[in-house]
Amino acid sequence: MSRLILGPFNRVEGDLEVQLEVTDGRVTEARVNAPMFRGFELILNGRDPMDALSIAPRICGICSVSQSVAAAKALADASGVVVPPNGMHAINLMLACENFADHLTHFYLFFMPDFTRAVYAARPWFREAERRFAALAGSTSNGGLRSRAALAARARWFELIGTLGGKWPHTGAVLPGGTSRAIETTERIRLLARVREMRAFLEQTLFGTALEEVATLDSLAALQRWRARAAGSDMALFLDLAEATQLTNLGPGPGRYLSYGAYARFEGGHALARGVWDAALQQGLPLDPTQISEDARHAWYAESTSAQALHPMAGLTQPEPDKPGAYSWNKAPRLGSQVVETGAIARQLVDGQPLIRAAVLAHGGTVYTRVLARLLEMARILPLMEQWLLALQPHAPFHAVQAQPEQAQGIGLTEAARGALGHWLRIENGRIAHYQIVAPTSWNFSPRDAAGTPGALEAALVGARLDNAIEGAGGQSVAVQHIVRSFDPCMVCTVH
Amino acid sequence: MALNVLWLQSGGCGGCSMSLLCADTTDFPALLRSNGIRLLWHPALSLAGEQDLIQLLERCLAGQLQLDALCIEGALLRGPQGTGRFHRLAGTGVAMTDWVRRLAGVAAHVVAVGSCAAWGGITTAGRNPTDACGLQYEDDQPGGLLGTDFRAGAGLPVINIAGCPTHPGWVLDTLMMLAAHQLTEEDLDPLGRPRFYADQLVHHACTRNEYYEYKASAAKPTDLGCLMENMGCKGTQAHADCNTRLWNGDGSCLRGGFACINCTAPGFQSPGHPFHITPKLAGIPIGLPVDMPKAWFVALASLSKSATPRRVKVNSHSDHVVLPPVARKTRLR
Numbered sequence: 001m002s003r004l005i006l007g008p009f010n011r012v013e014g015d016l017e018v019q020l021e022v023t024d025g026r027v028t029e030a031r032v033n034a035p036m037f038r039g040f041e042l043i044l045n046g047r048d049p050m051d052a053l054s055i056a057p058r059i060c061g062i063c064s065v066s067q068s069v070a071a072a073k074a075l076a077d078a079s080g081v082v083v084p085p086n087g088m089h090a091i092n093l094m095l096a097c098e099n100f101a102d103h104l105t106h107f108y109l110f111f112m113p114d115f116t117r118a119v120y121a122a123r124p125w126f127r128e129a130e131r132r133f134a135a136l137a138g139s140t141s142n143g144g145l146r147s148r149a150a151l152a153a154r155a156r157w158f159e160l161i162g163t164l165g166g167k168w169p170h171t172g173a174v175l176p177g178g179t180s181r182a183i184e185t186t187e188r189i190r191l192l193a194r195v196r197e198m199r200a201f202l203e204q205t206l207f208g209t210a211l212e213e214v215a216t217l218d219s220l221a222a223l224q225r226w227r228a229r230a231a232g233s234d235m236a237l238f239l240d241l242a243e244a245t246q247l248t249n250l251g252p253g254p255g256r257y258l259s260y261g262a263y264a265r266f267e268g269g270h271a272l273a274r275g276v277w278d279a280a281l282q283q284g285l286p287l288d289p290t291q292i293s294e295d296a297r298h299a300w301y302a303e304s305t306s307a308q309a310l311h312p313m314a315g316l317t318q319p320e321p322d323k324p325g326a327y328s329w330n331k332a333p334r335l336g337s338q339v340v341e342t343g344a345i346a347r348q349l350v351d352g353q354p355l356i357r358a359a360v361l362a363h364g365g366t367v368y369t370r371v372l373a374r375l376l377e378m379a380r381i382l383p384l385m386e387q388w389l390l391a392l393q394p395h396a397p398f399h400a401v402q403a404q405p406e407q408a409q410g411i412g413l414t415e416a417a418r419g420a421l422g423h424w425l426r427i428e429n430g431r432i433a434h435y436q437i438v439a440p441t442s443w444n445f446s447p448r449d450a451a452g453t454p455g456a457l458e459a460a461l462v463g464a465r466l467d468n469a470i471e472g473a474g475g476q477s478v479a480v481q482h483i484v485r486s487f488d489p490c491m492v493c494t495v496h
Numbered sequence: 497m498a499l500n501v502l503w504l505q506s507g508g509c510g511g512c513s514m515s516l517l518c519a520d521t522t523d524f525p526a527l528l529r530s531n532g533i534r535l536l537w538h539p540a541l542s543l544a545g546e547q548d549l550i551q552l553l554e555r556c557l558a559g560q561l562q563l564d565a566l567c568i569e570g571a572l573l574r575g576p577q578g579t580g581r582f583h584r585l586a587g588t589g590v591a592m593t594d595w596v597r598r599l600a601g602v603a604a605h606v607v608a609v610g611s612c613a614a615w616g617g618i619t620t621a622g623r624n625p626t627d628a629c630g631l632q633y634e635d636d637q638p639g640g641l642l643g644t645d646f647r648a649g650a651g652l653p654v655i656n657i658a659g660c661p662t663h664p665g666w667v668l669d670t671l672m673m674l675a676a677h678q679l680t681e682e683d684l685d686p687l688g689r690p691r692f693y694a695d696q697l698v699h700h701a702c703t704r705n706e707y708y709e710y711k712a713s714a715a716k717p718t719d720l721g722c723l724m725e726n727m728g729c730k731g732t733q734a735h736a737d738c739n740t741r742l743w744n745g746d747g748s749c750l751r752g753g754f755a756c757i758n759c760t761a762p763g764f765q766s767p768g769h770p771f772h773i774t775p776k777l778a779g780i781p782i783g784l785p786v787d788m789p790k791a792w793f794v795a796l797a798s799l800s801k802s803a804t805p806r807r808v809k810v811n812s813h814s815d816h817v818v819l820p821p822v823a824r825k826t827r828l829r
Contacts, residue, residue, distance in 0.1 A: 007586025010537075010545045013510050017586035036573070036583040036592075038507050039625030046622065048770035054757060055765075058618045061511020061661060105517075113543050135543035136525050137535035148523050155518045162744025166752015168518065169511040169661055172771075173752045180717040180753030182815035319625070321576050395816055399718045481545070492509050 001028070004466075006477075007035070009484060011110040011135075013062045014491025016445075018484065019327075022466055027480070030454070030461035032445045037300070037329040040496040041317040044435040049075055049404055049427050052435070056423065057170050059437065060493045062105075064169035065098040065161070066416035067493070070423040070437075073412030076176035078427055081402030085266045087178020089388040090164055090398055092263045092271075093191075094174065095414070096388075097160045099262075100198075100381050102417030103344070103374045104157075106488045107206075107234075108150035109136065111371060114481045115241055116143070119467070125241060132234065146205055146234055153201045160194055163187055178399035185394045192389050199382055207379065208233025214379035218354035220362060235375050242368045251460040251483035253365035254339045255279040257346035258287070258443065260422065262415035263384065271384055272415070276335070277349040279360055284350060287335075289411065292422070294331040294438060295449040299323075301331065309334060309449065312424040312436035313409065329495040332449040333438050341365060341456045342419025342443045343487065345373035353380070367486040374417075374488075406430045416440050418490050439493035457487060498534035499675035500564040502556065502599070503609075505539055506583050506592045507619045507628050508570025511661040512610035513540050518744055519664035527668070532675035536561070546587055557598055565674055566603035566648075568596060568631060571612040571619040572641040575627035582626040593641055596631070600642055604649040605674055606631060607657060609667060614656035614688070615762035616640075622766070630656075632688065636762035652681055656688040660759035665741050666693050689735065689760065696737035697786070698730075698748070698756045703739070708732075710804035711797045712812035718753055721812025725781060728755035728772045732785035736760045 007017030015036050021029040040059050044052055056071040057064035069091060076083065083091070112133035120126050134143030136151065158168045164181060165171030173180045183191070199211060207214050208230035217223050223239075230236045242248060261274025276285040295309035296302070302318035304310050309332075320326070340346075345365055348356035356376060359369045405427060412423040419440030426434035446455025454462075461484075466477040505513070517540070521527040528535060535541065536556075537549055544552075555561040572593050573582035580591025588595070600606045608631045611617035615635055619628040630640045632654035638644040640654075647653060657666050670690050673679040685694045699708070704722045707713070713725035723729035731739075731749075734756050738748040749756050757771050758764045769775040775782045784793050807819040 005587055006546055007588075008539070008546065008549060009586065010539045010542050010549070013540075015505070015583065015586045033586070035586050036507065037626060038571075038573070038582075038619050038628070039622075042625045043618075043622040050770055050772050054771045055618060055621065058509055058511070058660065061509040061514040064509070064511060109540065116543060135541060137538045137541035138544055144525070148525060151517060151524050152522050155520065156745070158518050159745030159747075162742070162747030164752075166747045166749045166754065167743035168747075169509075169514055171752060172749060172754035172757075175717055177717070181751075182718045182753075184816060319576065319582075321579075321581055397718075398815065399716070401716050 006480065011113065011485065012489045012491060013060070014494070016484070016489055016491050018461070018480065020461065020480070025466050027461050027464045027466065030458045031327055032447065032455060032457050033328045034330045034445065034491045034495045036491070037319060037495055039317070039319070041435050041437060044432050047432050048430070049078070049425070049432055052425070052432065053175065054172055059496045060490060061169045062102060062490055063098060063416040063418070063493060065094050065165070065171060065174065066414060066421050068171065068174040069095050069414045070412040070421050072174045072176045073414060074410040074423040074425045075412070076402070076410070077412060078408035078410030078425065079176060079402045079405055081177045081400055083178045084397045084400055086182070086392055086396050086398040087400070088264060088266050089392050090179040090181070090183065091174055093385055093388050094161050094165050094171065096263065096381050096385050097157065098168070099415070099417040100378055101154055101157055102488070103378045104150055104154055106374065107371070108133065108147040110488060111485050112147070112238070114478060114485065117478055119478050123244065125244065128237065129241065132237070149201070149205065153198060156194065157198050160191055163191060175399060177402050178397070180399065182398045183392055183394065188389055188392050188394065192386065195382065195385050195389065202378065202382070206234045206375070208236065211379045211382055214376060215383065217376070220355070220358050223355060238371065238375070242371070247368040247482060248363045248366060250367040250464065250479060251486055253341040253460055254456050255365060256338055256340045257349050257365070258335055258340040258342045258420050259347045259350040260287070260413035260415055260420045262347055272347045272351045275350045276340070277346065279349070279365065282361070284352070289413065291336040292333065292438065294333050296331050297450040298326050298447040299328050299331045300326045307450070312422065312438055313426070313434070315424070315436040317436070328447040330442055330445060330447055332446040332455060333443050334449060339446065339453060339456055339459070340443060342440050343370065343373070344377040344417070345370050346419055347415060348373045348377060367482050370486040404430065416493070418488055419443065437496050439490065439496065441487070441490045441494040444487045445489055445491070445494055457484065498532050499671065500534050500536050500562050501567060501671065502536045502563055502565070503538040503567040503569065504596070506568065506570040506596070507573040507626060508610060508612040508617070510569070512569045512667070513538070515661040516664045516667055519668055531672045533671050550588060553595065553599065556602055559602065563599065563603045565605045565607055565671065566599050567607045567609050568613045569609040571616045571628035571630065572596060573619070573626040573628050574641070575625070596641060600631070600646070600648065602649070605652060605655065606642070606648045607655045607670065608632070609657050610662045611658045611660045611759055611764065614658040617660055618765045620765060633762060652684070653688055655679070655684065655690065658687070658689050658760040659736065660764070663693070663738070663741065663743065666690065685735070687762070693737045693741070694735040694760065696735065696740060697732060698734040698736050698738045698750070699732040699785070700737070701739040702731055702750050704750060706808060707812050709800060710808050711801045712804050712808045715813060718815035719813055720815065720817070723750060723755050724774065726774050728757070728770070728774050730758040730783055731756040733783055734758040734760060
């Protein structure tokens with residue numbers, strides 16, 4: 001047996017370290033560490049509740065709108081304000097813009113460059129992978145044509161938030177009662193034009209077919225038929241590479257999936273449903289948010305006097321950097337004491353998207369199905385955005401004024417690109433008295449809990465095969481890279 | 497010879513990197529290359545990971561690889577008890593503050609990307625749980641991680657491209673000027689910020705300027721009126737060109753309908769009042785426009801309020817233009 005410490009992982013958001021125990025070239029145990037702490041939950045304490053709208057987004061530069069939405073929802077829950085339809089559409093548009101951009105960035109800039117690593121140099125598809133997906137810094141190949149085009153498309157895409165929210169990241173436009181920016185008729189038309197530019201980019205490069213053909217794929221057989229039609233597209237190449245490198249079996253998740261529901265509807269519910277999906281039972285279950293807890297046994301935080309995992313409304317954040325047995329600044333979130341996975345795959349499973357349910361039934365929740373779910377979600381989100389833009393009613397209100405309560409508590413649950421994001425807050429004497437955040441990567445990159453149960457990534461890494469030569473060099477296992485990146489970790493959110 | 501740039505992140509949110517990727521260009525790597533900028537390593541963009549990075553850092557420290565610009569994003573976390581263990585560079589077990597100190601010692605230029613790296617930023621808010629600071633400032637006090645007297649190899653103090661996040665244009669202009677050997681100490685303001693953006697005010701070219709002239713002020717979110725009097729806006733005091741060099745196409749905080757919180761300045765994270773409310777004394781905002789004596793402000797404000805055209809007054813309390821400007825029917829202007 002040997003022990004490897006991998007890190008810093010790049011092409012992830014924030015700093016990440018992974019410790020592996022390896023026997024006969026296979027990972028037998030993994031520990032995932034987020035080696036940074038900033039203390040946002042402490043920083044928020046004592047502030048005016050509305051200050052959360054300026055501070056919370058700054059937890060994360062890649063999903064700051066998601067953090068804004070969670071904070072605004074928690075404040076709206078505390079004050080009881082009802083967001084008018086325009087405000088809801090505008091918030092959904094900003095959230096979708098960010099989540100969509102995350103999927104795009106993940107695929108082109110974070111995930112696919114691993115297929116251009118030297119370890120794959122002898123593969124027949126290597127040159128093509130390099131031509132399309134070479135990393136943008138340090139590459140001498142002058143490749144990466146598709147990732148460069150995607151980056152340019154992404155910059156233009158964020159002009160949606162430029163208009164709707166002033167700037168990205170860290171807009172202050174998302175408020176408990178709606179948004180601070182009313183949209184005029186001509187602006188709506190321009191925004192629609194921008195969305196259609198992105199549609200054209202996707203249909204020409206990523207999908208090679210109409211978005212709707214991807215969004216409505218309903219079986220693995222349909223996917224194979226589509227793949228033949230879309231040969232040459234980047235998603236078709238991904239399917240080829242996934243097959244060639246057996247991503248279908250790599251990095252299995254815990255089989256239980258959590259979604260808080262994405263894109264709230266004025267009439268209630270969400271465009272992508274809320275709930276839990278149990279893959280073994282092939283069954284959806286309702287979500288009971290009171291069953292959420294965070295266990296601090298292996299995290300560098302003081303535990304409750306009862307040593308029990310605490311619900312976020314009672315959670316503690318007291319750094320204890322010398323705590324024995326601790327190895328991460330991330331607490332271990334659990335749902336009914338169980339490990340769950342969250343992200344696009346969870347949203348699509350909970351929402352009942354038939355292709356993703358079929359793919360997970362056939363292959364499990366693996367690197368392949370995680371990435372497939374993200375790509376499919378892109379095809380589903382963009383038409384929703386077109387609908388929301390068309391539904392905006394210029395000169396109807398975008399915002400409802402609300403009075404700030406002196407005493408209240410509130411919960412804000414939303415979906416970031418990487419999955420379930422929740423804020424829990426309590427207001428006392430007009431000030432924030434308690435603030436707890438459980439981020440998507442907190443779930444996925446959880447350390448062990450008091451029972452010793454590993455988190456989702458920790459378990460997903462077990463069984464990964466390392467190349468002996470690579471192991472000897474103390475270096476990089478491409479299998480580990482694929483597994484880690486399939487979750488698209490956001491470590492700054494995780495530790496906050 | 498290209499400018500060798502090493503970009504590392506510490507106690508921040510990664511937002512300045514994400515903002516950088518919104519740069520207004522059709523081909524980001526080509527923009528860097530054609531302007532003589534070589535990214536040795538960037539956490540979001542490099543293929544090489546882990547051991548490659550650590551080897552690269554060691555080669556810089558040993559002088560085998562010329563480090564022209566060390567870009568640091570995020571605050572430097574000195575806690576707990578001065579150990580820096582709130583952020584250890586993954587895979588090394590060594591505090592990031594140690595890595596940064598050593599690398600700054602060999603770099604020709606040290607660049608703080610964003611307000612966290614410049615002053616400590618949002619990470620220092622409240623009771624600053626991680627004892628965070630900037631590279632050469634601790635909030636508005638000179639010092640920080642590297643100390644008041646620090647000069648990088650080429651002779652400049654830390655270049656503070658402050659902002660939360662920083663604008664991609666501010667970063668690229670700075671790096672391009674460094675690559676062209678065009679950035680001198682005279683190009684930095686007294687806080688070390690590049691003057692090409694810090695000599696402007698956010699107020700300049702604000703679309704709400706007519707409302708400002710008449711103190712026709714917004715009273716609630718989505719109102720078109722000026723955000724200074726009631727909504728906490730510090731655009732008349734904030735050093736940045738946000739309304740002439742727009743964000744993400746056609747954005748700025750003010751155009752987005754929310755207050756400028758002066759995020760390029762030290763101390764913005766804890767203004768001593770809620771961000772969204774203008775603190776006032778006897779009805780007069782405490783934070784007055786820079787260079788403006790209070791008596792003049794009071795006199796001009798009362799005069800301009802009494803002269804406010806009805807159009808401006810009505811529109812200032814609406815989320816769209818209710819009364820358009822009158823179209824005069826004469827060729828004589």
